[in-house]
Amino acid sequence: MTDVATGPVIRAHDVHKSFGSLEVLKGIDLTVERGEVVCLLGASGSGKSTFLRCVNHLETVDRGFILVDGRLIGSDLVRGRLHEARPSVVTERRSRIGMVFQQFNLFGHMTVLENVILAPMRVKKEAREVAVERAVRLLGRVGLGNKQDSYPAHLSGGQQQRVAIARALAMEPTLMLFDEPTSALDPELVGEVLDVMRYLAASGMTMMVVTHEMGFARQVADTAVFMSEGRIVEQGPPEKVIGAPDHERTRAFLGKVL
């Protein structure tokens, strides 16, 4: 694999997205450096989840482009125009982007271990032993070494989400996307998931996190981005954006959630 180990991990330029007549993203520009942890904040409907999903092309971008590791993700540049990329190409490009969903989305018919080794074996064509070895190591790291033969339905939400993180890490991503990873969890289970994410951030992983956990954003994020009505209103160090925001809309939002 040709790894571009320098330069920003994400470079989004003028990203627009509409659902029908509803314009959800109205031109997003954002750069995420290697090892940077970015938290996307904002009210529901502000477009932050949609933007996150655009980064690995789960949503197609209507206008603008997103580069991940220097490569266009959902489009190709052909003779001076952007063309939608073939599905197989998109599939290949996003295999180095890990994604963690609000609803975990573990494969319910597979054990924890099978969930984690599926993509390495089927996408990277790794030998089973290699995939299993890494999976066991990753599950140990998220504190679930003893759960590899359980089925997702028998795990708590927090455990499921930690498995989901291990599953994404098994593809050795250069970027991890988190879409409200703790929003579906009972309050007492939030901490264990945030601990794993904190650990991941400390290990130098580039992360983009949509979250309502202001404490986490303050403590872990290098950059906090506040979005409202499809635009980035304000971005900067979290102590600035959360602690002393410039914009009225940021203040109004924080006043409600803090």
Added chain:
Amino acid sequence: MSGSTDTRFHHDRVDLADLVAIADHEPVRRRAAGQKVGGAVILVLAGFVVAILVTNPGFDWPTVGRYLFDVSVLEGIAVTLELTIAAMSVGIVCGVVLAVLRQSGGPIPRFAATLYIWFFRGTPVLVQVLFWGFAASLFPRIGLGIPGGGFLVSWDTNEVIPIFAAAVLGLGFNEAAYVAEIVRGGLLSVPAGQSEAADALGLGRLATLRFVVLPQAMRAIIPPIGNQFISMLKMTSVVLVIGVGDLLESVTQIYSRNYRQIPLLIVASIWYLVMTTLLTLVQARLEKRFGRSLSRVGGAR
């Protein structure tokens, strides 16, 4: 209600001490009033049925016994089973393809699949089987060539599509339309998040279908497919009309010689019942197997 003189309503006004003092706190179970009467009526009716079966000489049980294991009957059973399995195989393979086309193909494949289902569900299977049986009169020869320009190579239709194959195609293509709907329902029953997660992991469309979506759709697909198998087993009897030699045809041929229609139809019915019973047992086991571990996908919603 106060002032009521009906004593039936006073049993709930009790002294707590009395209540605690009674020895047994398990209430005496009520039996629904109709149960005893209904049971008696059914027993009497069952008695009548048995009496008729025994006393009416028309049932001719000795003949039933004589032909139950007759060689041509057993051969007919073999043909019926082969037909069922072959036609269901055709139906399931084509049905899955149709369902996938209808679900995720472009507008033209989707329209084609819809048209197929419209046609094959909209015409009787008996008519379809007859069509295949008479295919030779419509296309006496089939082969490769240019439309309007004659054949380069060709074969006699009756040789390429023997009557058994005609029956399999007739039943199978019809079945595919129903299987397609069942499979489509199964695919829709798998939450969208599952294929999104597979997409995000870099699994391609086919891998997602094969490893993630289809295995989970099976739980919704197996029970109705089991029903289809059972109904196919019985539906194979319509191939009688093109002379394939299935169970029903075997018995009709016997009674056309000895004129003992009723006992021979009983022979056929007994065997159909035996086969459908076995299939029901298989179906129950499969359902149990595919239901394992799938109790719930995802977390709180």
